Amino acid sequence: MRLPGPITFDRIFIWLAVLTLLAAYVLGYTRRDRELLPLLAAQVPDVGDFTKIGTRPLLLKAGPHAPSDCAGYYVISRAGGWGGPLHIAGQIDERGYIRNIYVLDHNETLSFFYRMENRGFFSQFLGKHVSAPLLPGRDIDTVTQATVSSQAFAEAIRRGGHRVGREIFGIAIPEETRPWRVGWKEGLPLLLFVLAGVCAKKKLRYGRYLIMGSAMVGLGIVLNASLSIAHFGALLLGYFPRLSDNLFWWLLVGGAGLSVLLLKKNLYCYALCPFGNLQEFNFKLSRINLSLPPGLGRVFRVLPYLLTWAALMVIVLRRNPAAGAFEPFPTLFGLEGLEIQWLVLSSVILGTFFMGRFFCRYFCPVGCALDVLLIIRCRRFGRSPAERENIE
Amino acid sequence: MKNRMQRLWALALVLITLALILVFLLHTGMRS
Numbered sequence: 001m002r003l004p005g006p007i008t009f010d011r012i013f014i015w016l017a018v019l020t021l022l023a024a025y026v027l028g029y030t031r032r033d034r035e036l037l038p039l040l041a042a043q044v045p046d047v048g049d050f051t052k053i054g055t056r057p058l059l060l061k062a063g064p065h066a067p068s069d070c071a072g073y074y075v076i077s078r079a080g081g082w083g084g085p086l087h088i089a090g091q092i093d094e095r096g097y098i099r100n101i102y103v104l105d106h107n108e109t110l111s112f113f114y115r116m117e118n119r120g121f122f123s124q125f126l127g128k129h130v131s132a133p134l135l136p137g138r139d140i141d142t143v144t145q146a147t148v149s150s151q152a153f154a155e156a157i158r159r160g161g162h163r164v165g166r167e168i169f170g171i172a173i174p175e176e177t178r179p180w181r182v183g184w185k186e187g188l189p190l191l192l193f194v195l196a197g198v199c200a201k202k203k204l205r206y207g208r209y210l211i212m213g214s215a216m217v218g219l220g221i222v223l224n225a226s227l228s229i230a231h232f233g234a235l236l237l238g239y240f241p242r243l244s245d246n247l248f249w250w251l252l253v254g255g256a257g258l259s260v261l262l263l264k265k266n267l268y269c270y271a272l273c274p275f276g277n278l279q280e281f282n283f284k285l286s287r288i289n290l291s292l293p294p295g296l297g298r299v300f301r302v303l304p305y306l307l308t309w310a311a312l313m314v315i316v317l318r319r320n321p322a323a324g325a326f327e328p329f330p331t332l333f334g335l336e337g338l339e340i341q342w343l344v345l346s347s348v349i350l351g352t353f354f355m356g357r358f359f360c361r362y363f364c365p366v367g368c369a370l371d372v373l374l375i376i377r378c379r380r381f382g383r384s385p386a387e388r389e390n391i392e
Numbered sequence: 393m394k395n396r397m398q399r400l401w402a403l404a405l406v407l408i409t410l411a412l413i414l415v416f417l418l419h420t421g422m423r424s
Contacts, residue, residue, distance in 0.1 A: 290398050290399070290401055290402035290405075291398075291399060291402060292399060292402050292403055292406065293399045293400075293402075293403060296403065300406060303406075303410065307410075307413060307417075310414075310417050311417060313421075314417055314420060314421040317421065318420075318421065323420040323421065324417065324420070324421075326413045326416045326417055338416075338419075340412065340415055340416045340419055341416065343412050344409065344412045344413055344416055347405070347408050347409040347412055348409055350405065351405045351406070351409060354401070354402065354405065355402060355405070358405075358409075362406055362409070362410075363409065363410070363413060
């Protein structure tokens with residue numbers, strides 16, 4: 001089935017969108033080096049002055065008049081997370097024990113971050129000595145459904161802590177080795193993409209349903225790892241996570257991108273997206289099909305493009321990939337989020353019962369980004385976002 | 393008549409969701 005009416009995009013609007021994004025990028029770029037020290041000073045106002053001891057990572061000592069609970073060393077370190085670079089400051093006392101962890105800035109999806117805070121991720125570092133491994137799987141527990149973020153925060157804290165251990169306390173802490181993170185989690189997207197490719201090629205209807213179910217459980221409920229506009233935003237900002245640490249990230253983003261570029265098929269939306277699959281099940285469940293007033297349906301298909309543009313504007317202006325991620329998937333599968341995210345989720349879920357692929361059709365920025373990629377690949381303008389579900 | 397009501401419901405759902413998403417983007421966009 002093909003939905004009627006391709007949208008003819010006025011080139012002026014495309015150029016306007018590209019130019020405004022470029023301008024926002026430049027504006028965001030000029031403000032990129034936010035001073036980290038004022039951010040720390042704002043979180044520990046009682047310290048007074050800091051004495052700088054070293055740079056890379058920034059190592060400070062609290063002023064002589066600082067109260068006892070603020071005294072000691074402060075180390076600011078960074079790591080690459082799920083959504084981009086993050087900075088933390090660790091307070092280490094005179095005996096080498098971690099007293100406090102301050103998150104200075106991060107780009108993680110907010111629901112992931114709240115999940116980590118609520119599960120006490122940061123408090124498990126407190127009281128540990130800087131010579132401790134501070135390694136997920138050893139003496140640190142990662143938070144499920146926020147594994148990549150947990151590992152990134154742990155890495156930043158470990159880097160800072162070990163630096164203080166070596167430089168201030170003269171402890172010989174061996175450099176960490178970086179094994180590749182490969183497991184079932186990395187195999188899952190690879191397997192799903194291959195199977196989805198086979199199903200799309202052979203037009204296997206029930207095979208597709210099987211993949212959709214597996215993706216909903218595996219990528220959605222268990223891993224909470226849906227593709228988001230934050231991933232595309234991160235690439236746009238020039239943030240490329242290290243392959244050895246973030247193989248899963250690359251398999252998900254790479255698989256979605258490569259299936260479009262090589263096979264000319266949007267396999268992610270076709271069968272992998274956990275939220276897309278949920279929408280299809282909901283719609284089948286309700287057996288109600290509402291449609292928009294005549295004429296408006298076609299007009300509203302421009303919405304995903306406008307919203308993707310708005311999300312990317314927020315991302316490049318704030319240089320924070322997570323800031324533009326308005327998709328409700330992490331809130332649903334992680335059950336954490338801001339009030340407004342819960343409201344968006346409720347409204348979207350309601351819609352999915354009455355309109356086929358409600359979110360994909362009118363709002364989804366991921367589908368839109370992959371669609372744009374498909375349009376560029378096919379060098380054919382005018383495919384509507386709703387066509388992506390009919391790629392057969 | 394029934395058809396018209398259904399279409400208005402659909403329109404309301406799309407517009408409410410759109411408004412909520414825009415509020416979210418404004419909220420995160422404005423945060424410094």
